[in-house]
Amino acid sequence: MVIVSGMRPTGKLHLGHYFGVIKNWLNLQNTDECFFFVADWHALTNKYKDTKDLKDNIYDLVIDWISSGIDPSKSTIFVQSAVKEHAELTLLLGMITPKSWLELNPSYKDLKFNLFFQYVRDFLLGKNIKVDEDKLRQIVYDTFYHKKDIDFEYLEKSLMDFSASDNISKEIVFNLKEGDIGKDIDTFGFFGYPVLMAADILIYKAQAVPVGEDQLPHIEITREIGRRFNHLYKPVFIEPKALLTESPKLLGTDGRKMSKSYGNTIALSDSEEEVNKKVLSMKTDTQRIKKSIPGRPEVCNVYTYHTYFTDKNTVEEIYQKCTTAQIGCIECKKILAENLNRFLTPIREKRRELEKDKEYLDKIIIQGNEKAREVAKKTMKEVKEAMGLMF
Ligand code: SF4
Incomplete structure (x- = not known):
């Protein structure tokens, strides 16, 4: 199968990316024809103001991929903006994509919701108001989704109960109404990005795209656009x-x-010391305030990490010792830090090697760009013929 998948270059990858995306890519590259691209144009759709780190982020992303095991001899690694055919196809698909399909795109509203939520949360925290994040998220969610338009009146009233202050809720609502929050994404580029995404996928005639559940609407719109063209x-x-x-x-x-x-x-590139520090600061079972109290591994984040990085027998031993108060959280975290570092060491070492060899990285990227362009060009020829275009 032909598989296409991309990631935005927004900084160094962390364990969430590894287990959410990369691990899946590692399997796919052994069985399918994979095109993995750095979605630098997509990064511009909502981060167009500050582009000073874009180039570094592109290299960082490719370094993270290769250090994690993505093999350029098996997969095509390329940079989206190097294959201009993506832009050409976006333009042509834009001609046939009804505006209403884009207006229904849930990501636009979801991103705005997240920006609003983060703003309200940070504002309250800045005023030293204790924030129950779940409750606050629900309030902002209802503000966004229980009516057709954003219900500021509801937000103001709900925040008053939350913060017990008229002034604070009034100030928050005023800033949200009049300020810049969410305005950054009121652009043609952001509105139209599902068309760019459709072009990214359709141009390689991908048969499958690995996605999380929240991205299913993007695949659906890609299928619809392709179907409409056909x-x-x-x-x-x-x-x-x-x-x-x-x-x-x-x-x-x-x-x-x-x-x-x-x-x-926890970044894939974090040093051993950084990992140790972060693991030691991790939250555990909140009820376990001293070693003599038996713990509940099933509600402990450290234990969940053990299930990823520690061998099965030790995980069972930790479970047994934790629930019978025979192991303290510090000791448990030290075991985790050691195992996590063992997992990250080869990735770190490969990264160090690659960081010193920019020439090799450029070679991989250029080769990947060329390979992707070859396929994209062929599709564009068919597209233009089908549409009756002269050139
Ligand atoms: S001993 Fe380990 S699993 Fe048990 S509560 Fe502490 S950190 Fe969590």
Whole structure:
């Protein structure tokens, strides 16, 4: 099968990326024809203001991929913006894509919801107000989704109960209404990015795209655009199917979703010392305030990590010792840090090697770009013929 998958170059990868995406890619590259691309144009759709790190991030991403085992001799690794045919196809597909399909794209609303939520949370935390994140998320969610338009009146009222202050809720709502939050994504580029995504996939005639559940609407719109093209002109595109990947159970070091914006990630490139420090700071079973109290591994984040990085027998031993108060959390974390470092050491070492060999990286990227371009050009020839274009 032809598989296409991309990642935005937004900084160094962490364990969430590894278990959510890379691990799956590692399997696919052994069985399928894989095109893995750095989605640098996609990075611009919502981060167009600050591009100073873009080039470094592209290299970092490719380094992270190869260090983790993505093999350029098995998979085509390339940079989206180097294959201009993606842009040409985006333009042509844009002609046939009804606006209403893009307006229904849930990502736009979801991203705006997240930006609003983060703003409200940080504002309250800045005023030293204790935040129950789940409750707050629900309030902002209802503000967004229980009516057709954003219900600011509801938000103001709900925040008053939350913060017990009229002024604070009024100020938050005023800033959200008048400020810049979410305005960055009110652009043609962001609105139209599902068309770019469709072009990225259709141009390689991908049969399957590995995605998480939240990305299923993107595959659906890609299929619809491809189908519409085939129906209007002649069959050129294949409708790709979604290869649903299970989202990893690995949370951030603080027990929330692993995300750079929460500062709770463990990067693939973190040093041994950084990993030790982060693991020691991890939250455990909150009821276990001293060693003599038996723990509950099933609610402990450290234990979940053990199930990923520690051998089965030791995991069973930890479970048994934790539930009978025979092991302390510090000792347990030290075992985890050691195993996590053992897992990361080869990745780190490969990274160090690659960082010194920019020439090799450039060679891999250029070769990948050329290989991708060859396929993309062939498809574009068919597309233009089907559409009756002269050039
Ligand atoms: S001993 Fe380990 S598994 Fe048990 S609560 Fe402490 S950190 Fe978690």
